């Protein structure tokens with residue numbers, strides 16, 4: 001892949017951070033309706049595409065739907081990274097998102113240091129066959145914070161760009177024209193954002209990988225599409241399917257390569273305005289630090305490879321290199337995950353899929369007791385005991401298989417830890433005192449997992465907290 005091509009681009013002028021002034025788009029972002037009437041479509045008139053019209057404003061209070069360019073956390077004019085080592089992001093966001101970001105309690109908190117007593121745990125160096133990557137400079141423990149980093153840029157995620165474009169462009173555009181116009185428009189906005197970036201960030205940005213060089217993305221937007229991490233907060237209401245609306249591009253985090261059996265996990269933390277990565281397996285000095293770029297790590301190898309096509313590489317991780325071992329094991333894990341998701345409904349005396357509300361045809365619930373008979377007298381206690389027993393066995397098996405498969409950093413692993421703990425809790429409540437130690441062991445494991453991997457503060461943690469408060473208020477055990 002060609003590198004260094006960006007140096008020639010005329011967008012890379014003098015660095016000018018404009019921290020306290022806000023640049024606002026004037027009029028609709030994607031109104032190219034006049035051009036769409038041209039015979040031959042937009043292709044013919046690429047140079048005539050409207051560039052975003054921007055006006056400077058000192059106002060800090062913007063209408064909810066206005067698209068603005070702003071630095072967050074805001075900085076003094078001409079601030080440098082030497083003055084503000086935690087950094088800041090040049091953002092292209094709505095007035096609504098800016099309000100949401102800045103109203104998070106504690107914003108902008110200082111970044112946590114990985115471990116002040118120990119040397120920096122990573123370096124960015126060449127990774128054979130993968131360009132550049134992040135490598136451990138010392139042993140890193142399970143759960144340890146590897147890096148907390150603020151984005152250099154925050155821009156609309158691709159699904160949000162599409163939602164905006166669908167609204168703003170003329171109806172008679174073909175899909176290809178629409179895509180072309182989106183790309184052109186985003187590239188123009190990226191040029192303005194880039195020119196606002198601090199000089200050191202500009203240099204780092206230019207060096208990031210671009211796997212969208214030949215699809216019309218434009219050099220700056222191509223880099224953003226290759227290196228963006230979804231920011232799990234501040235969603236726009238017009239984004240279909242409640243998908244994350246924003247994406248962040250990072251100096252170091254964006255260098256982390258993919259593995260289907262990753263050793264690090266990430267979470268967005270709103271008060272510090274940073275993305276945080278923790279080791280989800282012990283990592284040895286010299287080992288590459290990897291994350292997953294895709295969903296569904298228990299999917300078959302071919303599905304995972306398909307999901308990676310937009311990144312233009314073929315994964316060669318342990319699982320992708322040994323599909324004959326990995327695929328059947330992953331299939332079994334998936335089945336166990338489905339099984340443990342079922343709950344026993346004592347009113348119906350049946351196992352229910354909580355998502356579909358349908359009964360599972362498993363036969364009788366396992367275990368001893370009078371609840372075994374389908375039409376027996378309904379006995380909530382017995383049903384709960386059996387539900388616990390039934391949950392423990394598949395969950396333990398799933399955990400073991402996940403460890404063998406190298407998936408013990410995944411959210412499914414946490415889910416199974418919870419299921420085992422719940423299982424032991426329910427059998428203990430029924431008087432099986434000998435299970436006390438087992439319960440303690442698994443609850444401790446689950447809580448330790450949560451302490452590290454659920455420590456970030458974002459929309460998800462707020463939602464979980466609300467649900468917990470709601471169920472406590474209703475007198476239900478949280």
Ligand SMILES: C[S@@+](CC[C@H](N)C(=O)[O-])C[C@H]1O[C@@H](n2cnc3c(N)ncnc32)[C@H](O)[C@@H]1O
Nearest residue numbers: 130131132209211227254255256257258311313
């Ligand atoms: C976000 S960048 C990661 C950093 C990048 N390697 C670099 O040099 O800056 C994503 C790109 O890295 C490369 N990459 C990531 N994971 C890889 C892997 N497992 N094998 C080969 N290439 C990989 C691909 O080119 C991908 O498009």
